[in-house]
Amino acid sequence: NAGVTQTPKFQVLKTGQSMTLQCAQDMNHEYMSWYRQDPGMGLRLIHYSVGAGITDQGEVPNGYNVSRSTTEDFPLRLLSAAPSQTSVYFCASSPHPPLPGGTVGLDYNEQFFGPGTRLTVL
């Protein structure tokens, strides 16, 4: 298994350009998510998906779109890049989504992270 893969590894954009960050996993995981990592702020959830055809917003969704047409792929789209979107982007997956209201403390549900994409917007 390749695990979670992300492309590209590095990208430089100009303000206003659009691009898609690719994420794929070959573990048949239902749940996938996107995080961004900014200095001194840890990681923050952008969007997530609990299965093919189902996506929803996380903590910082503005400026980003996602889709999930297959179990394997979960691309993140920047429609009009802004300097505030300069960050490192991580895609993650886990075998199953958390159950709403489920007992997290008993639900060991490791998230596997991809290698990250370092994006700079000038």
Add this chain to the structure above:
Amino acid sequence: AQKITQTQPGMFVQEKEAVTLDCTYDTSDQSYGLFWYKQPSSGEMIFLIYQGSYDEQNATEGRYSLNFQKARKSANLVISASQLGDSAMYFCAMRESLSGNTGKLIFGQGTTLQVKP
């Protein structure tokens, strides 16, 4: 208010010694999970250890153990017999049942660990 607090921005440890990385958390949830991740200079996030709020025993994974003190809301990571390859940034994270099916992990700001030969 910070949900996950890692008060040590940077730490040094001598090779082969043990080191404790601090993590305190804030939640009103009874059901939550605590995670530690390692991020080496290459940038990837590597899962180390998990502790569920209902687990009565401290989690252990090889040289990693989690010192879980529920009443104090702390989940410190202990690395025994440090190795040069342990030099990295370490993140504590929490998932609450309040987050529903978002799967959202709340991360601390991280602690940079440097292991000295």
